[in-house]
Amino acid sequence: MMTDKKLSSSFRDPSGFLFFRDGLIYRQVNTIYKENYDRLINSGLYETLVHGELLIPHDEVDVDYARSDKAYKIIKPELISFISYPYEWCFSQFKGAALTTLKIQKKSLNFGMSLKDCSTYNIQFRKGKPVFIDTLSFEKHREGQPWVAYRQFCQHFLAPLALMSYQDIRLNQLFRVYMDGVPLDLTSSLLPFRTRFVFSLLSHIHLHAKSQKHFADKSIDMTRHKMSHEGFLGLIDNLESTIKKLKWQPLGTEWADYYEDTNYSSDALHHKKEIVAEFLDKINPGIVWDLGANVGMFSRIASDRGIQTISFDIDPAAVEKNYLECVRKGETNILPLLLDLTNPSPGIGWQNQERTSLLERGPTDAVFALALIHHLAISNNLPFDKIASFLSEICNSLIIEFVPKNDSQVQRLLSTREDIFPDYIEQVFEGEFLRYFTIESSVRIRDSERTLYLMQRRKFR
Amino acid sequence: MNIFRHLTTLTVLFAFFCFVFPQEAYAYLDPGTGSYIFQLVIAVLIGGSFAIKLYWGKIKTFFASLFSKKTKR
Numbered sequence: 417m418m419t420d421k422k423l424s425s426s427f428r429d430p431s432g433f434l435f436f437r438d439g440l441i442y443r444q445v446n447t448i449y450k451e452n453y454d455r456l457i458n459s460g461l462y463e464t465l466v467h468g469e470l471l472i473p474h475d476e477v478d479v480d481y482a483r484s485d486k487a488y489k490i491i492k493p494e495l496i497s498f499i500s501y502p503y504e505w506c507f508s509q510f511k512g513a514a515l516t517t518l519k520i521q522k523k524s525l526n527f528g529m530s531l532k533d534c535s536t537y538n539i540q541f542r543k544g545k546p547v548f549i550d551t552l553s554f555e556k557h558r559e560g561q562p563w564v565a566y567r568q569f570c571q572h573f574l575a576p577l578a579l580m581s582y583q584d585i586r587l588n589q590l591f592r593v594y595m596d597g598v599p600l601d602l603t604s605s606l607l608p609f610r611t612r613f614v615f616s617l618l619s620h621i622h623l624h625a626k627s628q629k630h631f632a633d634k635s636i637d638m639t640r641h642k643m644s645h646e647g648f649l650g651l652i653d654n655l656e657s658t659i660k661k662l663k664w665q666p667l668g669t670e671w672a673d674y675y676e677d678t679n680y681s682s683d684a685l686h687h688k689k690e691i692v693a694e695f696l697d698k699i700n701p702g703i704v705w706d707l708g709a710n711v712g713m714f715s716r717i718a719s720d721r722g723i724q725t726i727s728f729d730i731d732p733a734a735v736e737k738n739y740l741e742c743v744r745k746g747e748t749n750i751l752p753l754l755l756d757l758t759n760p761s762p763g764i765g766w767q768n769q770e771r772t773s774l775l776e777r778g779p780t781d782a783v784f785a786l787a788l789i790h791h792l793a794i795s796n797n798l799p800f801d802k803i804a805s806f807l808s809e810i811c812n813s814l815i816i817e818f819v820p821k822n823d824s825q826v827q828r829l830l831s832t833r834e835d836i837f838p839d840y841i842e843q844v845f846e847g848e849f850l851r852y853f854t855i856e857s858s859v860r861i862r863d864s865e866r867t868l869y870l871m872q873r874r875k876f877r
Numbered sequence: 878m879n880i881f882r883h884l885t886t887l888t889v890l891f892a893f894f895c896f897v898f899p900q901e902a903y904a905y906l907d908p909g910t911g912s913y914i915f916q917l918v919i920a921v922l923i924g925g926s927f928a929i930k931l932y933w934g935k936i937k938t939f940f941a942s943l944f945s946k947k948t949k950r
Contacts, residue, residue, distance in 0.1 A: 647917075
């Protein structure tokens with residue numbers, strides 16, 4: 417029997433929608449979108465974009481797969497292994513997503529088409545690069561018409577990037593609240609005054625926001641006003657150069673030794689890598705989530721083996737450095753993302769279902785929790801039971817490191833607070849985790865007090 | 878200065894559409910109207926400099942060729 421499920425995020429656009437059937441993803445193209453779909457394919461734009469790794473490739477399948485009588489075609493897009501959201505991207509990922517969108521728009525214009533939708537959610541990371549995933553966002557460009565997605569581009573890309581660059585790197589978190597991009601009036605009030613002297617920001621953000629406010633309750637006959645071709649191209653070109661000029665680098669940080677602050681001897685570090693590799697070879701997972709991955713040193717033990725690896729960290733600087741290394745090396749199996757484990761991405765949007773929570777995007781085959789347990793248990797007062805329960809919800813196999821109380825990193829965490837953690841000992845840790853996992857192997861890391869465990873989730877608890 | 882010229886033009890244009898733009902009653906539009914109108918205004922400004930940027934290469938080549946011809950003579 418076939419099992420169908422329409423994607424909870426795919427309902428706004430009448431041009432079509434995504435659905436799952438038997439675990440595979442399909443997109444229904446509705447008859448209303450026929451002319452634009454045919455133009456996308458027949459003009460050569462689709463081929464150009466797919467060849468340039470800018471648009472997700474798809475196959476056309478039997479229209480009998482249709483879920484309604486409105487269907488013109490059914491397409492089967494390549495599956496993205498992990499869906500990520502703008503509030504999980506570092507600065508360079510965000511910037512790359514913006515530039516990819518503009519590149520697509522420029523190419524589309526060469527083929528007489530234009531993007532009608534510029535949502536950040538239309539960009540995903542595929543083989544390490546940003547790629548556009550909404551095949552139904554292209555429409556015929558009508559000469560003289562302004563860019564229908566201009567406001568959306570400013571709210572979804574320019575506003576958060578300007579805030580991250582000029583004010584605070586953490587402001588992409590505003591996306592968790594504002595689904596349709598950061599409102600321009602809010603952006604204008606949050607940006608420093610000096611941005612009013614940057615022509616592009618003065619115009620696309622500050623004056624744009626004022627214009628929105630001024631015309632909010634007014635009715636205008638828009639059919640009378642045309643935009644020149646040069647004006648249209650100039651606008652896209654100006655947005656592109658504006659985005660390119662936005663930069664971010666952690667202040668007061670020497671990138672070269674940004675994360676050298678560990679207490680491992682080189683022998684211990686080497687041994688830890690060996691154990692992780694050995695455990696990985698035992699379980700041979702398809703996908704790994706590395707929680708608290710830092711700059712991805714251990715993630716790469718997995719990704720270098722061809723395993724799809726999501727490299728999560730709470731620190732925007734660590735994620736940025738990790739991502740830049742992916743770009744520099746052309747790595748295709750690793751995706752660094754921002755994540756606060758104590759408050760992971762929730763389900764947001766309509767019915768809390770448009771953007772799925774972290775838990776809904778799991779479970780994954782294997783989780784790395786290396787040098788993490790003390791941060792959760794001591795810095796965040798999380799009992800072992802809560803940690804084990806959470807981890808058992810998101811993975812089948814677990815590679816976890818126990819860092820004992822006498823370790824200097826734990827002592828550092830305890831130096832400014834009262835030690836209210838009498839149960840923070842290895843025996844209690846094992847006992848609590850055994851309620852959710854079986855311990856397949858445990859190895860003491862040479863030249864350290866730390867232990868690495870390989871655990872398997874219990875099928876029946 | 879380029880930036881001052883830009884700013885002046887932008888301010889004048891902005892003031893123009895804020896107060897002079899015809900407002901008619903037969904199409905109710907959402908708050909996106911302001912973005913739409915603003916885009917038309919900014920495109921006028923940017924379009925001009927974009928055209929110059931596009932043709933700048935050609936202009937440079939033209940003058941370079943003139944100069945080189947003179948030098949040859």
